[in-house]
Amino acid sequence: MAIEGTGVSELATRYSIALFELADENKALDQVASDLVALKQILAESADLRRLVRSPVISRADQGRAMAAVLDRAEVSDLTKRFIGLVAKNRRLFALEGMIEGYLAELARRRGEVTAQVTSAQPLSDAQLAAVTDALKASIGSKVLINTTVDPALIGGMIVKFGSRMVDTSVRTKLNKLQLAMKASGGSV
Template identity: 60%
Template structure:
């Protein structure tokens, strides 16, 4: 999650910070975090919702009404609904994903968590994720939130990014290094 903070600068970062401060002052941080997680999942799952959020053609009132209906159906908290309503009214829904990422980054920082982006050739099992999380926690010395990505081009192994540090133990990279070494021999 901390890595997402870098992507949530500017406009999205300011909105995320405002929402986080509101959530803290209303003692609703966990509820808002859950709401935003649900909303992010809905955006990822629904092409129509993504189009609604990203479209500059749809009128602000229509976007606001549609988002209100979606949030009512999802039973999001009042604070989250009011925030998204302001975002829609200000024609900033196109930055919603960045705002969600920024909020998650503020939450991780608030909890003292560090984010790790783990890319593997196939989806890791829960046991593998738990083992990796424990190893990273031991190496870093703080709680770690693991964000998984899948890249079948890796062939095998992992690429782990924590902040500006990256450990690439993927089979693809090892084969590339071997290929370079073989070129150097001949």
């Protein structure tokens, strides 16, 4: 796994590698991945939990208890609970999202999968998601995992990012380009 940058990303990378190796030894790669995806979703949906993991003011004991309660409710595996407990004890919860991303990226890399980030103005239907997945498989030539997000500011269309490539077909970008073209030609906007 390549270390990208310094600071938090390097820290997150070290922890995600350790968790990956531990899960691999315990033949629990898929279970831990499932746990982490669920935790990622919980973090995305809860502003309070995001504040908890990022706050330097909340004691490590309180952070540990709160995370244990969240993990119990989410019914994650014992391995994941112990790992997150260690992260809380070491006051590293601020890097948890990076650890989750690092673990999932390493699992995808090991399996020969490419992860694409698809941002759309509205939630994609199953048929639309299948069409995007098929188009990416044909373009990339390997398995594709898709993470979707919704950004109503796009107005319409979508932005697809995979690897170092990005395809932006959003209405917002088209309008911005049109506005720039009109300014360049001396027209008023």
